[in-house]
Amino acid sequence: xxxxxxxxxxxxxxxxxxxxxxxxxxxxxxxxxxxxxxxxxxxxxxxxxxxxxxxxxxxxxxxxxxxxxxxxxxxxxxxxxxxxxxxxxxxxxxxxxxxxxxxxxxxxxxxxxxxxxxxxxxxxxxxxxxxxxxxxxxxxxxxxxxxxxxxxxxxxxxxxxxxxxxxxxxxxxxxxxxxxxxxxxxxxxxxxxxxxxxxxxxxxxxxxxxxxxxxxxxxxxxxxxxxxxxxxxxxxxxxxxxxxxxxxxxxxxxxxxxxxxxxxxxxxxxxxxxxxxxxxxxxxxxxxxxxxxxxxxxxxxxxxxxxxxxxxxxxxxxxxxxxxxxxxxxxxxxxxxxxxxxxxxxxxxxxxxxxxxxxxxxxxxxxxxxxxxxxxxxxxxxxxxxxxxxxxxxxxxxxxxxxxxxxxxxxxxxxxxxxxxxx
Ligand code: LLP
Numbered sequence: 001x002x003x004x005x006x007x008x009x010x011x012x013x014x015x016x017x018x019x020x021x022x023x024x025x026x027x028x029x030x031x032x033x034x035x036x037x038x039x040x041x042x043x044x045x046x047x048x049x050x051x052x053x054x055x056x057x058x059x060x061x062x063x064x065x066x067x068x069x070x071x072x073x074x075x076x077x078x079x080x081x082x083x084x085x086x087x088x089x090x091x092x093x094x095x096x097x098x099x100x101x102x103x104x105x106x107x108x109x110x111x112x113x114x115x116x117x118x119x120x121x122x123x124x125x126x127x128x129x130x131x132x133x134x135x136x137x138x139x140x141x142x143x144x145x146x147x148x149x150x151x152x153x154x155x156x157x158x159x160x161x162x163x164x165x166x167x168x169x170x171x172x173x174x175x176x177x178x179x180x181x182x183x184x185x186x187x188x189x190x191x192x193x194x195x196x197x198x199x200x201x202x203x204x205x206x207x208x209x210x211x212x213x214x215x216x217x218x219x220x221x222x223x224x225x226x227x228x229x230x231x232x233x234x235x236x237x238x239x240x241x242x243x244x245x246x247x248x249x250x251x252x253x254x255x256x257x258x259x260x261x262x263x264x265x266x267x268x269x270x271x272x273x274x275x276x277x278x279x280x281x282x283x284x285x286x287x288x289x290x291x292x293x294x295x296x297x298x299x300x301x302x303x304x305x306x307x308x309x310x311x312x313x314x315x316x317x318x319x320x321x322x323x324x325x326x327x328x329x330x331x332x333x334x335x336x337x338x339x340x341x342x343x344x345x346x347x348x349x350x351x352x353x354x355x356x357x358x359x360x361x362x363x364x365x366x367x368x369x370x371x372x373x374x375x376x377x378x379x380x381x382x383x384x385x386x387x388x389x390x391x392x393x394x395x396x397x398x399x400x401x402x403x404x405x406x407x408x409x410x411x412x413x414x415x416x417x418x419x420x421x422x423x
Pocket of ligand 1: 062065083106107166168203205206207208241242243244278279280281282317321376377
């Protein structure tokens with residue numbers, strides 16, 4: 001459920017995406033398959049737009065969460081921007097029609113080639129994360145005779161109370177620069193004629209369910225922005241980083257209006273300042289499910305295993321972060337007896353599971369399951385491990401659907417490889 005609307009729900013005992021029974025997709029496209037709801041994706045974007053309505057703001061969808069061109073085209077159609085972290089993401093965003101003047105380039109290790117491509121595209125802002133990166137961008141910009149609009153990502157040393165792998169704003173993390181370092185770098189950057197300093201940014205982590213860490217980091221950044229302005233730096237953009245967390249199980253997601261209100265209040269005394277937000281998970285997370293088909297049932301050491309055709313290479317979040325994704329059969333089974341089981345895939349690792357210690361009904365080979373909340377960091381983190389072709393992606397709108405990424409085949413697995421002998 002999102003904002004009171006269900007985009008994936010049972011109707012007459014059959015799980016639907018919008019108005020389409022998911023079994024149609026499992027039958028016609030096969031499994032594993034990621035199924036996105038266009039209405040859910042747009043609803044999430046629009047809820048955020050509404051929350052910030054009337055204020056100076058820029059929403060830059062975080063491409064890493066789910067980067068299919070069809071999804072990025074929805075972002076572009078709404079006139080929104082993108083947050084990118086690689087040349088590949090820049091390529092995708094531009095190809096989907098996102099305006100380069102609304103693209104923020106984040107990330108701790110941009111290469112000279114990526115900088116060149118971004119300068120060529122004249123994108124909106126580079127968020128720099130170290131002195132070395134600053135000097136490299138200055139060198140590339142000079143070489144190209146282009147001016148780069150920049151900001152520094154400040155590490156506010158705030159605990160976001162989230163999984164340690166996705167906490168990014170603690171002082172011992174690799175991201176951003178300390179406040180002291182930022183002061184020094186802003187002073188240095190001012191001397192570089194190839195730079196126009198326009199912003200300041202941070203990102204403290206993902207899947208945040210509390211307002212306080214957002215507020216704490218924003219207050220620190222706002223203070224620094226005021227200080228820098230008083231020194232003559234023309235800070236006009238404050239980039240707050242990623243968006244709010246979502247409900248996977250029983251989390252209480254932050255209200256978007258409370259989040260927007262708090263953010264706008266924190267900077268209300270800074271004139272002509274535009275807030276930049278880079279939401280990924282809150283837009284894509286509950287916009288898709290991963291469909292998988294049961295292959296076998298087995299018991300080992302008294303434990304029940306349901307072996308299905310999706311694995312950690314398709315959705316790595318449970319294995320990597322111990323994340324919870326709800327698992328729903330495509331055919332509702334009210335009153336069915338449940339027993340604890342692990343839902344596992346065919347990959348040769350004991351860490352290959354989609355769900356553990358989960359109460360599941362009896363399932364037979366051929367039954368289909370929906371792994372929920374799989375839209376963010378699902379397909380985008382998938383791999384070919386065990387030489388498994390990556391899943392198809394499908395976009396549903398109303399009662400219609402389109403394949404927006406073909407399932408990979410064996411040919412695509414080896415494309416670019418050759419059998420060469422070295423003597
Ligand atoms: N901006 C920056 C600079 C980021 O590093 C991130 C995410 C975002 C925006 C988007 O944050 P969001 O709105 O999605 O919270 N793979 C992990 C999440 C990694 C997040 C990395 N940075 C997961 O599956 O939970």
